[in-house]
Amino acid sequence: MRDQAVGGGQLPPEATSRPAGGAMAAPSRRASGPRRDGATLPAPAAPPTAGRIAGRRRELKALRADIERTGLDTLTGRRGTRSRVLLIAGRPGSGRTALAEALLRELAADYPDGVLRAALTGRDGEAAAPEAIARELLDALGTTAPPGAPEDELSELLRDALAGRRALLFLDDAQGAEQVEPLLPDAPDCLVVVVSQGPLTGIPDVRPCTLGGLDTAAAVEILARYAGPTRITVDPRTADAVAEKCAGQPAALVLAGGWLADRPKSSLADLYQALAAVPLPADTSSGARPLVRAFQLVYDALPPPAARILRLTVLAPGCLVDAPTASALAGCSVSTAGAALAEFAALGLLRPDAGTPPCSLLERGGQDAAPDGATGHPQYRVPGCLAPLLATLLEEYERPADIQLARARMLQRTVRLLVSCRAMSEEPGSPARQKVAGLPRSLRFPSRAAAARWLRGRRAVLLDAARIAVADGELDTLDRRLMAALTRTLLAHQSPEEAAPDLYALHCLVLEVAQRRRLPREMAAALLNLADLDAHAGRTAAALTRYRGALEAARAADDPVATGRALESLGGMYGELDDWQRAADWYGRALELRLARGERVDAARLHGRIGGAHAQVGRWDEALREWRTAARTYRRAGDLAGQARATGELAHVQECAGRPQEALRTAREALETVRKAGDGHLEAALQLRIADTLERLGDPAAARLHRAAGERLLADQPD
Known part of the structure; x- marks a missing residue:
């Protein structure tokens, strides 16, 4: 969250331009005062856009000087290895972010690699996790980070991505050094600008710039932006008194100016008296009083x-x-x-x-807004x-019930938007597209590209919506519907690799919901998905732990599908660790389940995996037995391609076991089977394998014939 949102001392371009008569033009506002009868508010003129800030020239000059000043780590004449860090410290509402933005605009030309920016405080006011911020920065840099990677790994990837760059890194609303330090690049040509309420103790050579209130002239300039020059000119002393009442805080001045602009017939004296009359809670700190007073004044005037x-x-x-x-x-x-x-x-x-x-x-030169x-x-x-x-x-x-209802309505609309976005990934005329065509216009997208842009631009907001649903804890099945819709939509518009980091976060949320509500089936599914992503990222130990947890949850839910998948995955993980005995054992447990359920094709596949595990450690007899059983089971299931593959693997094991003649006969048997199946790629592979076996048996002429046939088949196959 950013405090420059209420102006922060920024002035719009029109506030500094003068009309032909030379007087500063006041922005138009609706003529009537606030309505208290509950009627709809009329639409006012558009708010002024941000331009230069009021005052702060001294602070800007000091910050520019700090960039050029020799750091403590460069006193010896050697250049520092880390980026310089500038700290702009102040209370929320003091214009600290606006000052940082003004500094970035002045420095942009000196940093050709652009500006990286991140807000370090979340929607709920809590500090954002450094690993989440690092991942967002890496995404902005176009660097892919493994899903679920720990903070240290992400920080190292960020430093590598920024090495050799000349960029600005803007970290807004930091809550402490522990948030900032993992994000600092080892790149002396980069500059880090941090906005925070307090010091960054523990980070060496930080250049602080502490903000107080604006001087009177700058504060009055903000009031003139809203009230117009006439009311300031006729009562300059009261304008100074209002600025003092607001303690020179830009956020308070903007709110006070907005209140005055909404009342063209009110004077600065009216504003001062209204501010003085606002009651404040007893526990309001002295530094927060100006902002609280101005906010309460504006809020109380609303219908x-x-x-x-x-x-x-x-x-x-x-x-x-x-x-x-x-x-x-x-x-x-x-x-x-x-x-x-x-x-x-x-x-x-x-x-x-x-x-x-x-x-x-x-x-440099602008930004791509996500419409x-x-x-x-x-x-x-x-x-x-x-x-x-x-x-x-x-x-x-x-009331809590009304807050929950409001949240539910908002999240329900988000679900419908996600369904509409996902439907746009399908062909025109599909049932999903036809269904979406009946939705209100505000829930429809004009094209697939527009839907993809919306998803890309709102990704962080959508993930935050999922976190809101999970944190509420009382939205029944809405949280699961939202996460399911978001998962499907991400996969519809992105590849699995692109969507993996967001899917990891969503699966963690699903797991949180399942554990809280004691839903073992959903818990097993979430653990399996997370374990798959861990395994793909090379975190084998974490994957093993989650696969075991998924197995326990699947058995508690009496879910044979999840149980079988967990058992097979455990076998695969032990295979990755070269623990082939345990791999064969877990595959054997999965095989028992498949046989009990009469799933022949899956049972045949598991016979092959067990055979492969035995072959890895030279148990040729056990491996041959499993591959023969696999081929036999495929044949009974009517799967000719599977039978041919299993028979070909049997031939390979026979050759490894020192039985080349048997391997040749078995490979030719597999070749006859695969021709019936019509699998050109597998037929080509078997031809080449037969050629290798014939060469070992001393028959190069026959080997050349089979190799030529295999290469012709490969050339004829589509990519």
Whole structure:
């Protein structure tokens, strides 16, 4: 969450331009005061866009100087090995992020590899895990990280990815050095800018810039942005008094200015008196009072329906909300929600969001926004400094059952969006596409490309929605429906390798739900999926532990399919460890289950795996017996291709056992079988194997004939 969302001292371009008459033009606002009768708020003028910041020139100059200053680790004349770290410290609402953004704009030309940015505080105000942030940064750099990789591995990958680059790394709203240190690159040409409330104790040679309030001139400049120059000119002393009442905090000044702009007939004296009259809780700290006072002033002026919509916005995933999302949360019409959101943005309660994900790589010259392909409605983000205040009001005014209902409506809409997004991956005219065509327009996508863009741009928000569903714990089956829909949608628009990191996170959430609700079948499925990803990433020990847990859960659920899969997977893991005796044992247990269920093809496959395990340790008689049984079982099941493969492997084992004549006869038998099956690739492989055997037996002419036949078959096969 970011505190620049409420302005942070930023001025819009129009605030510094002057009309022909030379006076500063005031932004237009609706003429009437706030409605308290519950009627829909009229849509105000669009809020001003962010431009240069008010004041802070001294701080910017000091930060620029700190970049060039010799660090403690370079006093000897040797260049440092790590990136320089600049710290901008201040309370939320002090304009710390706005100052960081202004610094990044000034430095962008000196760092051709662009800007990496990440928010280190999550939607709920808790510190984001360093491994999650490292993965997001790696994604932005185009570097693939193994799913489920630990923090140390991800940090090392991040340092490798940034080595040799000249980039800016912006870490917003850090809660301590333990979050920042794993993300620091060993790249002296990179610069790290950190925004935090306190010091980064433990990180050497950090250059701090501590923010207080704005000076009076800059504070009044922010008020003039909203109130217009006339009211400032006619009462400059009261303007100074309002700036002092807000303690020069940009967030408080923006809210106070928004309140005044909403009342063209009110004076600065009215604003000052209104601020002074706001009651504050006894436990409010002195530093938080200006922001709390200004926020409460603006909030109390909202009509009750609008105030409820504002409170509920804090429930939105990623604190990112648009009109349909607010409509689902509040149970009102989309038009009412859209007008309210626009009003909130004009008052400084929300900030328009250009579609930038929480962590993104911005190249020089601009950024690629991720458009909301389903709705096209403007998106807004809840300011980080206001989110705790809204959360407190939500808890105070909303019943737990109403909060849960709002959450359920929002997540239900997310599920429908995911179903629509997944349907767009299918061919036109498919049943899924026809079903989606009947959905409201706000839930439909114009094309497959638009659906894929929406999924890519909202990936972090969708994962946050899944975490919300799991954390609620009282949404019945909605959390599982959401995670199932998200899993299918990711796989529909991405390859399994691309989706693996997100799938790992989703399977962990599924496991959490299954354990909490004591659902052994779902627990077994989640453990199997996680173990598969661990195994693919080379974490064999972790995979073994999870496969054993899946086996226990599957047996508790009396799920033979999951039980068999867990048994086979355990055999495969011990094979990866070259423990072939245990591998054969686990395959044998899986075989017993398959035979008891009459699953011949699966039983034949397991006979082959057991034979392969015996062959690895030179137990030729046991291996031959298993492969003969496998071929026989395939034949009884009517699987000619499987029979040919098993017979070919039998020939290979016979040759390894020192029985070349038997191997030749068996390979020719397999060749006859595979011709009946019509498998060209397998026939070519058998021809080449026969050629190798004939060469060992001293018949090069026959070997050449079989090799030529095999190569012709390979050339004729499609890739």
